[in-house]
Amino acid sequence: MRTRHLVFIASLAAMLGNPAWAQTAPARLAPASSSSAAPAPAGVAPRAGTVNLPTPSDFDDFATTTGVTTASQIVETTLSTNPVFGQVLFQGNFARESFKGFNPNYIISVGDTIALRMWGAVENQLELTVDAQGNVFVPKVGPVQVANVPNERLNETVENRIRSVFKADVGVYATLAAAVPVKVFVSGFVQRPGLYPGFASDSILTFLDRAGGINPKTGSYLDVRLLRGGQVVSQVDLYRFMTEGFLPAPQLKDGDSVFVGPSGPSVKISGLVTNTAQFEFKPGTVIRDLLSIAGISGRATHVRLARNVGPKRDAFYVPVNDPFLDTEAKTGDEIEVTADRLVKQIAVAVEGEHESAGFYVLPYEATLADLLKQIQYSAQSNSAGLQLFRKTVAERQKQVLDETLQKLEQSVLNARSWTPEEAELRSKEAALVLQFVERAKLIQPKGQVVLYAGVDPSTIALEDGDVLRIPRVSNVVQVHGEVYLPNSFIWRKRQDAGDYVEQAGGVLQRSSSDRILVISPSGEITQGSGTLVNPGDEVLVLPTVDSKKFQFSKDIIQVIYQIAIAAGVVARL
Numbered sequence: 353m354r355t356r357h358l359v360f361i362a363s364l365a366a367m368l369g370n371p372a373w374a375q376t377a378p379a380r381l382a383p384a385s386s387s388s389a390a391p392a393p394a395g396v397a398p399r400a401g402t403v404n405l406p407t408p409s410d411f412d413d414f415a416t417t418t419g420v421t422t423a424s425q426i427v428e429t430t431l432s433t434n435p436v437f438g439q440v441l442f443q444g445n446f447a448r449e450s451f452k453g454f455n456p457n458y459i460i461s462v463g464d465t466i467a468l469r470m471w472g473a474v475e476n477q478l479e480l481t482v483d484a485q486g487n488v489f490v491p492k493v494g495p496v497q498v499a500n501v502p503n504e505r506l507n508e509t510v511e512n513r514i515r516s517v518f519k520a521d522v523g524v525y526a527t528l529a530a531a532v533p534v535k536v537f538v539s540g541f542v543q544r545p546g547l548y549p550g551f552a553s554d555s556i557l558t559f560l561d562r563a564g565g566i567n568p569k570t571g572s573y574l575d576v577r578l579l580r581g582g583q584v585v586s587q588v589d590l591y592r593f594m595t596e597g598f599l600p601a602p603q604l605k606d607g608d609s610v611f612v613g614p615s616g617p618s619v620k621i622s623g624l625v626t627n628t629a630q631f632e633f634k635p636g637t638v639i640r641d642l643l644s645i646a647g648i649s650g651r652a653t654h655v656r657l658a659r660n661v662g663p664k665r666d667a668f669y670v671p672v673n674d675p676f677l678d679t680e681a682k683t684g685d686e687i688e689v690t691a692d693r694l695v696k697q698i699a700v701a702v703e704g705e706h707e708s709a710g711f712y713v714l715p716y717e718a719t720l721a722d723l724l725k726q727i728q729y730s731a732q733s734n735s736a737g738l739q740l741f742r743k744t745v746a747e748r749q750k751q752v753l754d755e756t757l758q759k760l761e762q763s764v765l766n767a768r769s770w771t772p773e774e775a776e777l778r779s780k781e782a783a784l785v786l787q788f789v790e791r792a793k794l795i796q797p798k799g800q801v802v803l804y805a806g807v808d809p810s811t812i813a814l815e816d817g818d819v820l821r822i823p824r825v826s827n828v829v830q831v832h833g834e835v836y837l838p839n840s841f842i843w844r845k846r847q848d849a850g851d852y853v854e855q856a857g858g859v860l861q862r863s864s865s866d867r868i869l870v871i872s873p874s875g876e877i878t879q880g881s882g883t884l885v886n887p888g889d890e891v892l893v894l895p896t897v898d899s900k901k902f903q904f905s906k907d908i909i910q911v912i913y914q915i916a917i918a919a920g921v922v923a924r925l
Contacts, residue, residue: 442565746799
């Protein structure tokens, strides 16, 4: 029987064939006029590459020929959709709880509740409300003036007044039990402006949270004001609260207003930072301060900045310690923090049957031949069946598999039916296929780079993180997949894949002899029941999908093949 050899060198995409890409005639592109970059700040060498927007006449010929717009022109039509730093602050946690802790700076006010305990010669346990004159009335003592007394001096004030009547043998303990209830207006750029109840001891965050928080698209996290009688009592910078824990604690009064101003200038920061977000800033803020708020990573080496200057767009690329970062940020700046290092060495792991080290650090340009020179085989090493696994190949295999599964899923969900009977049949079919898709999504490819027989190892460049596995010499042949009795068999000369399948009980009814794969230890694959089997090979029998029962049998078969090659397992429908 004629066999077909399927060799997969780099990724699963090779199995699917190379698409034929249509070629178009090149179009002439008139060069745009050059312009000098904007001057750099004093003491800083210019690093900006300025891109001038060309006039439409420069590209008339190009646009007419190709039907596309210029690649250098950037048209901004919508506001940024990046998360705003601070928007996670208001999730309802502040609104649910009022502050009941001890605040030594809280000023006792009319309406507050004072808890008083007396023991000894006089026993009393009272809850007293501060009256309109600022007093609490203690039996046998009389009124005690507590209004405008700091919380930290409340016990001392009450105790002194009681001891003026009871000279001895009386213990006194007074504390603030509950602050006066207040109603505070919340207005400005918040989600739900309105009048909200709370306590005088609550923080501004409590009332902002009850109003749904600051509107992240329009509100400011740097301009939050507490107004009383039209005058600013306190101003809050929520960035300081998020990064330093600092939060002013002004005492609230009935009728106060919490006002959130409009959002100020902002920049976008991404890359190697703790917080990827849109950051608001005050005029005069330097770029380095914003990077500090974003939490720049210790691995970062460079900062890339894109800036709109009128109709031009400037680009800067500087080290993280460059003086340019001490210049003022401009609204609309896009900042990306990167690690731009010259890779000089790579680390490669060696596993399996050998008598040498498990890890090697090699020059960046090292090949498989360079690695093999340092490996000492054991008597049981199968040097002809070397297996090379690569992370980038596994990622690509997973990407191709996920794309195929997504197309299959869309095809099933978009399938049409013309009769009620057909609709019921397609519904059952869709349920089975979607279950198959969910199981297939969990499969992780191995990322094996196939080292076919006779390959020159000096032509295979290694990558950082590669794993070379040296299998043990084996005279066992594994047979699995769609057979009655999956098992391992001792290798025999001149036996082909069909012989081993017969020893495993033969193929199941839903498979056929033309779906037999022989996989060598190195990953090389041969298809067909007549393929001669070598020691250590695997015989894998794939299932057959009945095209009469399943509308999408061709797509399902493609997925089964991809999984079998990339992960070495059989996915069953």
